[in-house]
Amino acid sequence: MRSTMQESPLSIARIVRYAATFHSSSETVTWTGESSRRRTYGEVGTRAARLANGLRSLGIQGDQRVGTFMWNNNEHLEAYAAIPSMGAVLHTLNIRLFPEQLIYIANHAEDQAVIVDGSLIPLFAPQLSSMKTVKHIIVSGEGDRSLLGSHAAVHDYEELLAAQSENFDFEAASAGTDEQDAAAICYTSGTTGNPKGVAYSHRSIYLHSMYALTPSAFGISAADKILAIVPMFHAMAWGLPYAAMFSGADMHMPDRFLQPEPLCKFISQEKPTVGGAVPTVWNAMLAYLDAQEPKIRVDSLRDVAIGGSACPRALMTGIEERHGVKLLHAWGMTETSPLGSVARPPAGLSKEESLAYRLTQGLLPCPVEGRITDDNGDVLPNDGKAVGELEVRGPWIAGSYIENPNMPDPDAQKDKFRDGWLRTGDVAMITPDGFITLTDRAKDIIKSGGEWISSVDLENAIMGHPAVAEAAVIGVPDPKWDERPLAAVVPRAGESVSFDELREFLGDKVARWQLPEHWAFIAEVPKTSVGKFDKKVLRKQHADGELEVTTF
Numbered sequence: 167m168r169s170t171m172q173e174s175p176l177s178i179a180r181i182v183r184y185a186a187t188f189h190s191s192s193e194t195v196t197w198t199g200e201s202s203r204r205r206t207y208g209e210v211g212t213r214a215a216r217l218a219n220g221l222r223s224l225g226i227q228g229d230q231r232v233g234t235f236m237w238n239n240n241e242h243l244e245a246y247a248a249i250p251s252m253g254a255v256l257h258t259l260n261i262r263l264f265p266e267q268l269i270y271i272a273n274h275a276e277d278q279a280v281i282v283d284g285s286l287i288p289l290f291a292p293q294l295s296s297m298k299t300v301k302h303i304i305v306s307g308e309g310d311r312s313l314l315g316s317h318a319a320v321h322d323y324e325e326l327l328a329a330q331s332e333n334f335d336f337e338a339a340s341a342g343t344d345e346q347d348a349a350a351i352c353y354t355s356g357t358t359g360n361p362k363g364v365a366y367s368h369r370s371i372y373l374h375s376m377y378a379l380t381p382s383a384f385g386i387s388a389a390d391k392i393l394a395i396v397p398m399f400h401a402m403a404w405g406l407p408y409a410a411m412f413s414g415a416d417m418h419m420p421d422r423f424l425q426p427e428p429l430c431k432f433i434s435q436e437k438p439t440v441g442g443a444v445p446t447v448w449n450a451m452l453a454y455l456d457a458q459e460p461k462i463r464v465d466s467l468r469d470v471a472i473g474g475s476a477c478p479r480a481l482m483t484g485i486e487e488r489h490g491v492k493l494l495h496a497w498g499m500t501e502t503s504p505l506g507s508v509a510r511p512p513a514g515l516s517k518e519e520s521l522a523y524r525l526t527q528g529l530l531p532c533p534v535e536g537r538i539t540d541d542n543g544d545v546l547p548n549d550g551k552a553v554g555e556l557e558v559r560g561p562w563i564a565g566s567y568i569e570n571p572n573m574p575d576p577d578a579q580k581d582k583f584r585d586g587w588l589r590t591g592d593v594a595m596i597t598p599d600g601f602i603t604l605t606d607r608a609k610d611i612i613k614s615g616g617e618w619i620s621s622v623d624l625e626n627a628i629m630g631h632p633a634v635a636e637a638a639v640i641g642v643p644d645p646k647w648d649e650r651p652l653a654a655v656v657p658r659a660g661e662s663v664s665f666d667e668l669r670e671f672l673g674d675k676v677a678r679w680q681l682p683e684h685w686a687f688i689a690e691v692p693k694t695s696v697g698k699f700d701k702k703v704l705r706k707q708h709a710d711g712e713l714e715v716t717t718f
């Protein structure tokens with residue numbers, strides 16, 4: 167028996183229309199360093215219509231790709247609203263990619279036009295002449311446009327919008343769009359090989375937004391003010407922009423002001439309630455907040471998502487106890503839209519038990535199925551003990567990477583998809599009640615004498631020492647054990663600590679055989695384009711003899 171329900175396609179156009187009509191006075195707020203620039207969702211609706219008309223006037227048709235090379239700000243949100251709603255595909259270019267990767271992804275996605283933030287022209291312009299399909303650059307804000315040369319036609323964002331009608335029939339434009347058609351594209355940072363592209367559908371974004379809003383995830387309503395520090399050029403800012411429009415919550419964006427001082431000023435002035443950023447950002451904020459007298463208040467923040475790499479215990483408890491901000495640990499990846507799980511503990515637990523749940527990578531939600539497999543691909547039990555590669559599947563999980571026949575990549579899908587499951591490359595255990603704990607990334611785990619040592623566990627334990635600002639652990643070759651851990655430690659400014667003290671500190675926290683015998687002090691842990699520890703660089707520094715290592 168078929169159901170008797172209406173078939174109503176899930177679409178971005180619907181999300182935008184809803185925000186622009188029923189939440190027309192909700193605000194989108196961009197920080198300028200000292201104060202805020204504000205627009206309403208009503209204005210976002212009309213400006214998105216103008217942008218869609220502007221893009222049509224430049225020849226953007228059908229599902230052509232339009233790139234953005236922008237900070238988190240009002241104009242970027244307008245691009246999020248307009249481009250998928252007109253049936254085109256939004257391609258958020260990661261401004262922190264290496265030049266050759268940026269060229270690769272613009273060519274691979276066949277971007278026709280790119281909206282570029284004026285302040286980012288010096289970073290973008292050198293690659294432009296290699297972006298074969300790009301015909302138009304639309305510059306938003308101040309910047310030296312002469313650097314863009316003559317490879318593509320250059321337009322001013324505000325002039326383009328001003329010249330257009332504020333009416334655009336999004337419904338007609340998206341009439342031919344199926345909910346499974348692409349709405350937006352993100353490429354992974356490509357730590358090995360070429361970057362890999364994921365095309366999110368209207369349907370996957372719609373369903374993912376609904377999940378993000380639930381009390382099991384971020385618990386957002388129209389009464390909230392969202393602060394998206396996580397970049398809109400990386401994994402769709404964890405779904406926050408569309409979740410904001412879906413719910414009518416205000417959207418707050420820091421633009422290029424990502425240091426603790428302007429961020430804290432923004433927070434104390436605008437009083438956002440929820441948000442998201444990676445651990446390196448919260449770590450820097452905590453150190454800054456701790457050093458301020460009188461205290462800066464940031465406790466308007468109720469629940470803020472932290473993810474992208476594991477949240478250290480000292481960070482979660484420190485920011486909550488000293489500054490009243492509750493961190494909400496989440497796990498995901500570009501391939502999972504990106505929310506895969508959120509760590510909301512079950513009811514009825516003591517504070518300590520609850521904290522243990524909050525430090526896991528979270529509970530798999532109903533739509534995301536997870537399992538762990540061993541080296542042979544056999545499925546292991548969800549008993550909270552067995553450790554294997556995490557695989558997931560579900561309506562907002564990638565089933566393959568984008569292929570461009572003009573740029574074939576024979577390895578594109580290799581080892582990433584199995585029987586309809588995405589292989590995450592993360593090593594994890596799953597408890598019987600569905601919480602996942604990541605022990606490491608498959609490529610970072612340290613294989614010592616046939617046993618696995620989690621580099622992440624060691625890092626978290628070392629970072630629990632009050633004199634340690636950051637620590638990264640890598641496996642280094644060992645003639646007897648294959649690999650042994652090397653801990654690279656950044657002491658907190660003005661503090662000193664010896665390796666002996668650190669080894670003693672770890673004594674009751676890690677098994678004896680896991681204790682690192684190689685130690686080095688470093689000035690800073692190298693970071694990837696999105697602020698994660700870049701252990702590839704650290705391994706190379708070690709291999710090149712650049713680290714001064716003490717061995718016990």
Ligand code: ADP
Pocket residue numbers: 354355356357401472473474475476477495496497498499500501527590591592604606607696698
């Ligand atoms: P990449 O870092 O390769 O560019 P993503 O930004 O998509 O790709 O990162 C996804 C990866 O980040 C996950 O596979 C996982 O290893 C790591 N990650 C994400 N969230 C967490 C978390 N809460 N704890 C630990 N690791 C995490």
